[in-house]
Amino acid sequence: MGPGRRMKKQGPPGPLDESLVTRKRKDAPAAAPTKNGKKRRTSGEKPKYEMSGALDENYKPVKPQKTNGVKSAAPALKPATNGAKKQKKEKKQSPPPPPPPPAESDSEEEDEDSSDDAASNSDAMEGQLKKTNGLDALGSDDEELDGEDEYVGSDDDSVMDSDDDAGARKERMWSEDEDEEALAEKLTAANIEGLSRKMDMDKAREDAEAQAELEEMGMTTNIANEDRPKILDDVDEEGVARANLLTPDLQMLRSRITDNVRVLDDFKNLAENGRSRTEYTEQLLRDICTYYGYSAFLAEKLFSLFSPKEAFAFFEANETPRPVVIRTNTLRTHRRELAQSLINRGVQLEPVGKWSKVGLQIFETQVPLGATPEYLAGQYIIQAASSFLPVMALAPQEDERILDMASAPGGKTTHIAALMKNTGCIFANDANKSRAKGLIGNVHRMGVRNTIICNYNALEFPRVIGGFDRVLLDAPCSGTGVIAKDPSVKTNKTEKDFLKLPHLQKQLLLAAIDSVDHMSKTGGYIVYSTCSVTVEENEQVVQYALNKRPNVKLVPTGLGTFGRPGFTSYAAKRFHPHMKETRRYYPHAYNVDGFFVAKFRKTGPTPAGAVMPNESSAMSKVQGQGHEERDGNEMDVDRAPIEDDEGESEEEDEFGGFDSEEDRVYIERAKMSRLRRKGVNVKAVGKGKGKDKGKKDANGVIQDEKAQETDAESASKGFSEETVPDRKLPKQSHSKTSQKVATGTTHEAKPKESADSSTLQAGATKQSKKEKHAKMPKETIHGDNEKKSPKVKKEKAKKDKKDKKDKKVADI
Numbered sequence: 001m002g003p004g005r006r007m008k009k010q011g012p013p014g015p016l017d018e019s020l021v022t023r024k025r026k027d028a029p030a031a032a033p034t035k036n037g038k039k040r041r042t043s044g045e046k047p048k049y050e051m052s053g054a055l056d057e058n059y060k061p062v063k064p065q066k067t068n069g070v071k072s073a074a075p076a077l078k079p080a081t082n083g084a085k086k087q088k089k090e091k092k093q094s095p096p097p098p099p100p101p102p103a104e105s106d107s108e109e110e111d112e113d114s115s116d117d118a119a120s121n122s123d124a125m126e127g128q129l130k131k132t133n134g135l136d137a138l139g140s141d142d143e144e145l146d147g148e149d150e151y152v153g154s155d156d157d158s159v160m161d162s163d164d165d166a167g168a169r170k171e172r173m174w175s176e177d178e179d180e181e182a183l184a185e186k187l188t189a190a191n192i193e194g195l196s197r198k199m200d201m202d203k204a205r206e207d208a209e210a211q212a213e214l215e216e217m218g219m220t221t222n223i224a225n226e227d228r229p230k231i232l233d234d235v236d237e238e239g240v241a242r243a244n245l246l247t248p249d250l251q252m253l254r255s256r257i258t259d260n261v262r263v264l265d266d267f268k269n270l271a272e273n274g275r276s277r278t279e280y281t282e283q284l285l286r287d288i289c290t291y292y293g294y295s296a297f298l299a300e301k302l303f304s305l306f307s308p309k310e311a312f313a314f315f316e317a318n319e320t321p322r323p324v325v326i327r328t329n330t331l332r333t334h335r336r337e338l339a340q341s342l343i344n345r346g347v348q349l350e351p352v353g354k355w356s357k358v359g360l361q362i363f364e365t366q367v368p369l370g371a372t373p374e375y376l377a378g379q380y381i382i383q384a385a386s387s388f389l390p391v392m393a394l395a396p397q398e399d400e401r402i403l404d405m406a407s408a409p410g411g412k413t414t415h416i417a418a419l420m421k422n423t424g425c426i427f428a429n430d431a432n433k434s435r436a437k438g439l440i441g442n443v444h445r446m447g448v449r450n451t452i453i454c455n456y457n458a459l460e461f462p463r464v465i466g467g468f469d470r471v472l473l474d475a476p477c478s479g480t481g482v483i484a485k486d487p488s489v490k491t492n493k494t495e496k497d498f499l500k501l502p503h504l505q506k507q508l509l510l511a512a513i514d515s516v517d518h519m520s521k522t523g524g525y526i527v528y529s530t531c532s533v534t535v536e537e538n539e540q541v542v543q544y545a546l547n548k549r550p551n552v553k554l555v556p557t558g559l560g561t562f563g564r565p566g567f568t569s570y571a572a573k574r575f576h577p578h579m580k581e582t583r584r585y586y587p588h589a590y591n592v593d594g595f596f597v598a599k600f601r602k603t604g605p606t607p608a609g610a611v612m613p614n615e616s617s618a619m620s621k622v623q624g625q626g627h628e629e630r631d632g633n634e635m636d637v638d639r640a641p642i643e644d645d646e647g648e649s650e651e652e653d654e655f656g657g658f659d660s661e662e663d664r665v666y667i668e669r670a671k672m673s674r675l676r677r678k679g680v681n682v683k684a685v686g687k688g689k690g691k692d693k694g695k696k697d698a699n700g701v702i703q704d705e706k707a708q709e710t711d712a713e714s715a716s717k718g719f720s721e722e723t724v725p726d727r728k729l730p731k732q733s734h735s736k737t738s739q740k741v742a743t744g745t746t747h748e749a750k751p752k753e754s755a756d757s758s759t760l761q762a763g764a765t766k767q768s769k770k771e772k773h774a775k776m777p778k779e780t781i782h783g784d785n786e787k788k789s790p791k792v793k794k795e796k797a798k799k800d801k802k803d804k805k806d807k808k809v810a811d812i
């Protein structure tokens with residue numbers, strides 16, 4: 001994917017959202033300008049940019065959309081009180097934002113207006129949502145997270161945010177080092193315009209907040225005297241039920257949604273006599289589907305996760321984008337230096353919060369973030385804040401062996417590599433080939449040198465290779481946590497998806513667990529994450545793994561109190577009490593993508609007779625037994641990799657696709673030089689190859705395919721000797737796996753194309769002869785073309801296609 005596309009996909013950094021700007025800033029003493037116009041920081045002062053954390057405790061539930069003159073729902077949302085009965089006034093949390101700054105463009109102004117108006121509609125309700133600590137709650141004490149900002153490529157020992165002074169670290173985002181302070185001052189000077197504008201906005205917001213509180217008080221009094229809202233028999237002037245109107249009036253709908261939420265929140269006092277809760281809920285769900293555009297199925301699924309009030313906030317949050325965040329690549333630079341460079345280019349940014357030493361939140365930018373020289377030089381990656389979390393939970397250590405099972409396009413792999421300071425070895429796998437190319441692109445761009453890229457169906461692990469210190473499974477999921485990014489999820493996820501996906505996730509998680517070395521001296525951990533909020537894809541998957549693998553237990557994620565504990569029960573389901581150690585993240589609560597993170601510790605070997613994730617026969621054996629039935633897991637193992645939802649084509653992938661012609665030249669050269677190194681007469685080999693090209697041997701196997709395998713084997717040897725810090729590579733699977741593996745520095749060792757062949761390759765080491773036989777193309781076994789079934793014919797066509805490809809490669 002080219003930089004331009006990335007920008008388009010992510011959208012340009014949105015206008016500065018005042019609701020997300022910290023309050024700390026306004027409490028801070030103003031820095032006095034010096035003679036030369038620079039602001040000086042006195043010893044007791046905090047630099048302005050320290051007071052950030054737009055994603056942290058200052059985040060307030062997102063504001064609703066513009067209501068265009070609809071009767072303000074704020075009164076409607078205020079629980080009806082009986083005068084003195086309910087004196088406790090709820091603190092309003094989402095005041096209308098201040099007027100837009102003069103310098104902003106029209107569109108930005110529009111956005112601000114929109115949130116301004118909208119604030120009136122549901123502020124009261126949002127105000128009642130529990131205020132969360134936000135990302136800052138994570139703190140920075142976590143040992144595992146220390147040292148993230150060390151620039152591995154430099155000899156500079158004066159690392160910002162050093163480990164030495166934990167207390168000071170809590171206070172500062174940036175180093176206290178003299179030079180660094182000077183730099184930081186420059187940052188302030190460069191950023192000053194934007195920051196002071198934000199301060200003005202804070203002030204305006206405060207005023208608006210006070211005003212809104214006054215208004216709210218007045219409205220509350222009125223509401224107490226009003227009739228109970230008419231929701232279920234809501235008719236227009238002609239007596240037609242508004243709910244049945246063909247072209248729904250969106251303003252009316254919104255008003256009814258907020259009224260309905262208020263009723264459900266105080267049903268006893270606000271519901272009309274003789275009406276049931278179900279009637280109100282059904283009406284609300286219908287309205288949500290119409291207003292926000294969800295399928296009835298998904299709306300209900302998501303609605304059931306929350307109270308009606310919180311569900312409303314969740315649906316609202318899905319209508320606004322999350323802040324744009326970039327992660328500093330500490331293999332290439334320091335965050336401070338990166339911030340300086342970007343500020344010089346007109347980017348307004350701040351550290352993402354005290355919880356991360358590598359994240360920068362972007363408020364405004366004059367340049368496309370996916371095309372700056374810093375981006376191209378691999379100094380950062382555009383990555384949602386929540387994507388940092390699984391890697392932080394994984395806490396990879398230097399010199400470990402890590403498996404990133406579903407890793408493309410590599411946001412987390414490159415983060416892991418940076419935390420490991422390019423030591424040890426990462427196996428970054430993804431089943432989707434075109435996405436794996438994007439992964440290779442990122443690995444190269446970001447200077448990652450400890451990573452091997454593979455293209456397996458992850459269910460093949462640990463057969464491919466096992467014995468890892470840690471495994472990250474950032475599983476393919478429905479994406480219900482990222483609806484703001486991909487609204488198509490609202491309608492394109494069906495009931496079937498919520499059966500298929502959890503099934504795949506369960507199998508992948510078992511494979512992840514089985515790939516870990518429980519004897520690892522430093523690790524023995526598995527992290528499971530999804531960007532989905534559904535219970536089926538999270539707690540139920542985790543519970544399944546706990547049931548199937550008594551040799552793992554849930555452990556704290558290390559993310560502190562940030563995030564909500566996973567459900568220990570949901571509807572009629574009961575989960576392990578330790579499920580509270582898992583973490584849930586919601587857009588409306590933390591202003592991050594919806595996410596789930598669980599961390600396991602493997603305590604012993606996989607028990608004999610355990611259901612293997614990639615053994616469908618074993619699976620069918622246990623079907624019908626207790627766990628399976630309870631888990632509703634009666635499907636066969638689906639070995640087919642989930643297709644990329646984004647449907648990223650080769651041409652469009654992040655790396656810009658590969659030029660196979662160009663690749664061929666490199667592959668050719670590498671082969672030749674390898675042979676030359678071995679003392680082989682390259683020219684003679686070339687001639688020999690040409691002669692045998694395309695010929696079949698006695699088994700019907702194309703000769704060149706064999707040659708290719710030999711090549712790959714020798715490539716793998718060179719590769720393991722030269723590139724892989726081969727502490728624990730099991731000898732058994734090396735040669736077979738090499739065909740599906742590419743290093744971060746070469747694509748050479750990955751000639752296999754088809755899914756079929758990959759299955760053959762991957763399972764080859766341990767497959768029984770019978771299995772192998774079953775998988776062999778039929779004509780190779782029987783040599784009888786006449787009696788071919790349609791399936792055999794299809795296989796043959798596939799094989800022919802593959803042979804053609806191989807022939808092409810062999811032509812080299």
Ligand SMILES: C[S@@+](CC[C@H](N)C(=O)[O-])C[C@H]1O[C@@H](n2cnc3c(N)ncnc32)[C@H](O)[C@@H]1O
Nearest residue numbers: 406407408409410411412431432458474476642
């Ligand atoms: C959530 S994305 C991973 C994002 C990645 N961890 C990152 O941080 O950039 C899930 C990935 O799983 C891959 N995938 C789906 N099914 C798979 C399977 N059976 N084996 C391996 N990878 C699979 C998809 O191609 C997709 O790239």
